[in-house]
Amino acid sequence: MTPDILDETVEVWFGPQHVSAHGWATKLKLVGDFIVECDPHAGYFHRSAEKCLEYRNFRQGSPILERLCMLEAFLAEYPYISAVEQIAGLVVPERAKVLRTIMMEASRIHSYQFWWGQLSAEMGFFAMTLWPWVDREFFLDTFEELTGVRHSPHFSTPGGLRFDFTEKVLAKLEKAIQVLEYNMPKFEDMLMKSPLFRMRTEGVGQYSAKEALRWGLSGPNIKACGIPMDLRKDQPDPNLAYDMVDWEVPILEHPDHPGESDAYDRMVQRFNEVKTSVDIIKQLIPQIPDGPIIDPKARAKANRLPEGEAYGRVEGARGITSLWLKTLEKAQTPYRAKIRGPCFHSYYALKHLVPSARFADFIVIFGSLDPYPGWWDR
Amino acid sequence: MDAAGIVRTFTTKFPDIDVKTINEHHIEFTVGKDIIRDVITLVDETFPEVIPESAFGVDLGDDKYQVNYMFWSHKDRMIIQLKVNLEGSNPSLPACCDIFSGLEWHERETHEMFGIMFTGHPDLRPLLLPDELVGKYPMRKSFQTDRSRQAETGLPVRKPRPEGGAKK
Numbered sequence: 001m002t003p004d005i006l007d008e009t010v011e012v013w014f015g016p017q018h019v020s021a022h023g024w025a026t027k028l029k030l031v032g033d034f035i036v037e038c039d040p041h042a043g044y045f046h047r048s049a050e051k052c053l054e055y056r057n058f059r060q061g062s063p064i065l066e067r068l069c070m071l072e073a074f075l076a077e078y079p080y081i082s083a084v085e086q087i088a089g090l091v092v093p094e095r096a097k098v099l100r101t102i103m104m105e106a107s108r109i110h111s112y113q114f115w116w117g118q119l120s121a122e123m124g125f126f127a128m129t130l131w132p133w134v135d136r137e138f139f140l141d142t143f144e145e146l147t148g149v150r151h152s153p154h155f156s157t158p159g160g161l162r163f164d165f166t167e168k169v170l171a172k173l174e175k176a177i178q179v180l181e182y183n184m185p186k187f188e189d190m191l192m193k194s195p196l197f198r199m200r201t202e203g204v205g206q207y208s209a210k211e212a213l214r215w216g217l218s219g220p221n222i223k224a225c226g227i228p229m230d231l232r233k234d235q236p237d238p239n240l241a242y243d244m245v246d247w248e249v250p251i252l253e254h255p256d257h258p259g260e261s262d263a264y265d266r267m268v269q270r271f272n273e274v275k276t277s278v279d280i281i282k283q284l285i286p287q288i289p290d291g292p293i294i295d296p297k298a299r300a301k302a303n304r305l306p307e308g309e310a311y312g313r314v315e316g317a318r319g320i321t322s323l324w325l326k327t328l329e330k331a332q333t334p335y336r337a338k339i340r341g342p343c344f345h346s347y348y349a350l351k352h353l354v355p356s357a358r359f360a361d362f363i364v365i366f367g368s369l370d371p372y373p374g375w376w377d378r
Numbered sequence: 379m380d381a382a383g384i385v386r387t388f389t390t391k392f393p394d395i396d397v398k399t400i401n402e403h404h405i406e407f408t409v410g411k412d413i414i415r416d417v418i419t420l421v422d423e424t425f426p427e428v429i430p431e432s433a434f435g436v437d438l439g440d441d442k443y444q445v446n447y448m449f450w451s452h453k454d455r456m457i458i459q460l461k462v463n464l465e466g467s468n469p470s471l472p473a474c475c476d477i478f479s480g481l482e483w484h485e486r487e488t489h490e491m492f493g494i495m496f497t498g499h500p501d502l503r504p505l506l507l508p509d510e511l512v513g514k515y516p517m518r519k520s521f522q523t524d525r526s527r528q529a530e531t532g533l534p535v536r537k538p539r540p541e542g543g544a545k546k
Contacts, residue, residue, distance in 0.1 A: 042483075042505050042506055043504075043505060043506040043507065043508070046506040046507070046508075048516065050517065051516065051517060213427060213428065213429050214430075214478060214479050214480060215479060215480045216429045216430045216431065216478070216480030216481075217429070217480075218429060218431075218450075222429075227427060227452065228452075229427070229429075229452040234452060234455050235403050235455060311404065311448075311457065311459075320429075320431060320450065322431065322432065322448075324432070324434065324446070324448070326436060335436075336436045336437075338432065338434040338446075340431060340432040340448075344483060344484075345480050345483075348480065348482065348483045352479070376483075377506060378506075
C-alpha cells in the first residue's frame with residue numbers, strides 16, 4: 001500500500017544553488033504539488049551598503065548604490081545624489097537635468113529588456129531570452145561610449161554629471177532605440193500571443209490592488225492593478241526633466257479582473273513601460289539645451305554638508321527607490337543612510353502570494369515581480 | 379487632502395504630537411511610542427491608497443535611538459514620516475506590522491541591526507546578518523566595523539594612531 005502524498009508535507013529549499021535562484025533561497029512546504037507555506041530567506045548578498053555609505057564622502061557614495069542593481073544603475077544611483085543635492089542646496093544645470101532623464105529612461109528600458117529574457121529563461125523559453133539580450137547590447141554600447149564602462153557607470157554626481165553627450169553617444173542611443181522599436185512588435189507577437197506562455201502566466205500569482213498596497217508594492221507591479229502610482233508624475237523632481245515631456249502614466253485595467261493583476265498583466269505592463277520610456281527619450285532628445293553639465297562650485301559644496309535630513313526618491317524600473325540621508329554639522333560623510341529597495345517588498349510579498357500555488361508556478365510568480373536580490377539584501 | 383488638512387486631522391485626534399512640514403509633499407510627525415499604533419491606524423484610515431514605504435532605525439548616540447516610519451500616499455501625493463524617539467540600551471516599541479504587513483521585514487531588519495525590540499512582532503529571526511553577527515547590532519555607532527573580528531584571526535592588534543597626527 002503506497003502512502004498518499006497529500007498526507008504529509010515535504011520541505012523543499014528553492015535555492016541558493018538552483019539555477020534561477022541567483023543569490024536567494026526560499027523554503028517551501030509542499031503538499032503534493034501545492035505550496036502550503038513559503039518562507040523567503042534574505043541575506044545571501046548582504047554587503048552592508050548602508051554602513052559602507054557612512055565611511056565614504058558624498059561624491060564616493062553613489063557607486064555603492066549602483067552595485068545594488070546593475071541593470072538600472074543610472075536610476076539606482078540617483079536617490080543618493082538627490083538627497084545630497086537637497087541638503088547641499090545644489091542647483092543642477094538645465095543640460096544635466098535633460099541628459100540625466102534620458103539616461104535614466106535608457107537604463108529603465110535596458111532593465112526591462114534583461115527581465116524579458118530572464119523570465120523567459122526561467123520558464124524554459126530560451127529563444128526569447130537571447131533575442132532581447134542582443135538588443136540590450138546596443139544600450140550597453142551607448143553606456144560604454146558615454147562613460148567608458150558597460151555596468152556601474154557612475155554617471156551622475158552631486159550638482160551635475162561626470163560625462164557629457166557627444167554626437168557619437170547620441171548616434172548610438174538613437175540606433176539602440178531604432179533596433180528596439182523594430183524588434184519589439186516581434187517580441188510581443190512571439191511572447192504575448194504564444195499559447196504556451198499564456199497558459200503559464202494567466203491567472204498565476206494574481207493579487208488585488210488592496211493587497212499590493214498592504215505589502216508595499218510599487219512600480220509596474222501596482223500599475224498593472226490599475227493604480228497610476230508613478231513618482232515621475234506624482235512628485236516631479238526639480239532636478240529631472242519629466243515636466244518638459246508630454247506623457248501619461250501607463251496603467252493596465254484588465255476587463256476580466258479589474259483592480260487585480262496576474263503574471264501576464266505584469267508582462268504586458270512592462271512592455272507598455274518600455275513604450276512610454278521610448279516616447280520620453282524621443283521627446284527629450286531634440287530639447288537638449290547647450291551649456292555646462294555641472295555647477296562649477298558643486299565639488300566644493302559637496303565636500304562638507306550642513307546638518308540636515310533629506311529623502312531622495314526616484315521611480316526605479318522596479319518601483320519606488322529611495323534613500324533617507326541624515327548629516328551632522330560640517331559632515332564629510334553621512335551620519336545615517338537608509339536605502340529602500342523596491343524588491344524588499346516584492347520579495348516579502350511571496351510569503352503571502354505563493355501559498356496555494358502549484359510548485360511549477362513558483363518561479364513564474366517570482367519572476368513576474370521582477371525582483372533583484374541586491375535590492376533586498378543591500 | 380492638502381498638507382494643512384492632513385496636519386489638522388492628526389493634531390485634532392492626537393494633540394500632543396509634534397508636526398513639521400518639510401515641503402508640500404512631506405510631513406513629519408514626532409510621535410510617542412505609546413500612541414504609535416494608534417497613529418499608524420489613523421494613517422491607514424485617513425488615506426485610501428497608502429503604502430508602507432520604509433521603516434528604519436537611527437542611532438543618535440548616548441543610548442538614544444529613533445525609529446522612522448515612512449508612508450507614501452499616492453492620492454494625496456504626500457510622504458508621512460513618523461518619528462519615534464527611544465531611550466535606553468534595550469529600547470522597545472510595539473510592532474505595527476499587523477496593520478501594514480509590508481512593515482514586517484523592515485521591523486525585523488531594524489531589530490537585528492539596532493537591537494530595538496518590537497513587542498508583539500510575529501517573527502524576529504535575523505533577516506540579513508550571518509549567524510556570528512547576531513546580537514551584535516552592527517548598525518549601532520558603538521559597533522567597531524574595522525578590526526572588530528581581529529581577535530578571530532590571531533593577528534597582533536595594531537596600535538591606535540597618535541592624537542593630532544604624526545610628530546613633526
